[in-house]
Amino acid sequence: MSKDVNIDWSNLGFNYIKTDYRYISVWKDGKWDEGKLTEDNMLTISEASTALHYGQQCFEGLKAYRRKDGKIQLFRVDRNAKRMNDSNKKLLMPEVPVEKFIDACMQVVRANEHFVPPYGSGATLYLRPFMIGVGNNIGVKPAPEYIFSVFAVPVGPYFKEGLSPCNFMIADYDRAAPQGTGGQKVGGNYAASLHPHLIAAERGFADCIYLDPATHTKIEEVGAANFFGITKNNEFVTPVSPSILPSITKYSLMDIARDYLKMPVYERDVYVDNLDEFKEAGACGTAAVITPIGGIEYNNELHVFHSEKEVGPVIKELYRILCGIQFGDVEAPEGWIFEV
Numbered sequence: 001m002s003k004d005v006n007i008d009w010s011n012l013g014f015n016y017i018k019t020d021y022r023y024i025s026v027w028k029d030g031k032w033d034e035g036k037l038t039e040d041n042m043l044t045i046s047e048a049s050t051a052l053h054y055g056q057q058c059f060e061g062l063k064a065y066r067r068k069d070g071k072i073q074l075f076r077v078d079r080n081a082k083r084m085n086d087s088n089k090k091l092l093m094p095e096v097p098v099e100k101f102i103d104a105c106m107q108v109v110r111a112n113e114h115f116v117p118p119y120g121s122g123a124t125l126y127l128r129p130f131m132i133g134v135g136n137n138i139g140v141k142p143a144p145e146y147i148f149s150v151f152a153v154p155v156g157p158y159f160k161e162g163l164s165p166c167n168f169m170i171a172d173y174d175r176a177a178p179q180g181t182g183g184q185k186v187g188g189n190y191a192a193s194l195h196p197h198l199i200a201a202e203r204g205f206a207d208c209i210y211l212d213p214a215t216h217t218k219i220e221e222v223g224a225a226n227f228f229g230i231t232k233n234n235e236f237v238t239p240v241s242p243s244i245l246p247s248i249t250k251y252s253l254m255d256i257a258r259d260y261l262k263m264p265v266y267e268r269d270v271y272v273d274n275l276d277e278f279k280e281a282g283a284c285g286t287a288a289v290i291t292p293i294g295g296i297e298y299n300n301e302l303h304v305f306h307s308e309k310e311v312g313p314v315i316k317e318l319y320r321i322l323c324g325i326q327f328g329d330v331e332a333p334e335g336w337i338f339e340v
């Protein structure tokens, strides 16, 4: 590592730490500027920016992993670039060319190399790309200018003491509308999730589970993670709906289940009154990696899957392979790894 930083890698949480450099690029008069790294972590924008009033913004989240040989790699960053452009299209924001997005992430990791936690600590460098509508505008319409930026924060492993199950409750609220923006990574979905999350936390649950907003009969998201279950027939099942954010971790686990564990894989409806079909269940995402679901509270009863304390064997194996690929210990499918 080039520079020393005074960080206790084994005690990192998921908290903002100012790293040295971030990337910033401006879209104006119909085109992107070249973009640059800056040490300034403050943005000065018009008070009339659409991002502040009309929620015209979106973001992404991915991690840089330190391998055993000391090199650094990104996991499926092209997928984040494509998903961000899906959000951009939905909110009438300009697309960021995929190469520009990847280059921005690479530049930020290289410039903050000394903040990439050591191999074996379980910690990673979390990257937060985002887009905001800026410039002077007061009507409800797309902004005249946009900022695309990427910053980085070292974060700890989700489970300090290793993988362990969490309990969740079914939310009484929706995070997204049936034909709305649930399938995009836009801030409004997360604003809508703050209150239901607080209720779940106050009741001692890790988070809440959202049902489909049209009928409230099918499982959609687990907080800010996707749901998957392992059926008693050993199939990998995950719900499908336009209001679920397409999790890159989830699509990776589907490939791992099919190609590495030879399991049948299905994207289909998961009914909340049929949880008994699963022997194991989990939540997955960049931050959560895989969070085994101990139980789900629904209609005042806790439905326990494998166990509230122990992790099931299939989830253990999915976790081992996924983390192995991300940290470079297990051979990855072609195109998943981007060496920095």
Ligand SMILES: Cc1ncc(COP(=O)(O)O)c(C=O)c1O
Pocket (backbone or CB within 6 Å): 061, 221, 223, 224, 225, 226, 245, 246, 247, 248, 249, 250, 284, 285, 286, 287
């Ligand atoms: C609502 C929501 N669902 C699912 C995920 C998991 O997606 P990914 O695996 O791409 O991180 C995230 C996190 O990005 C999320 O915010």
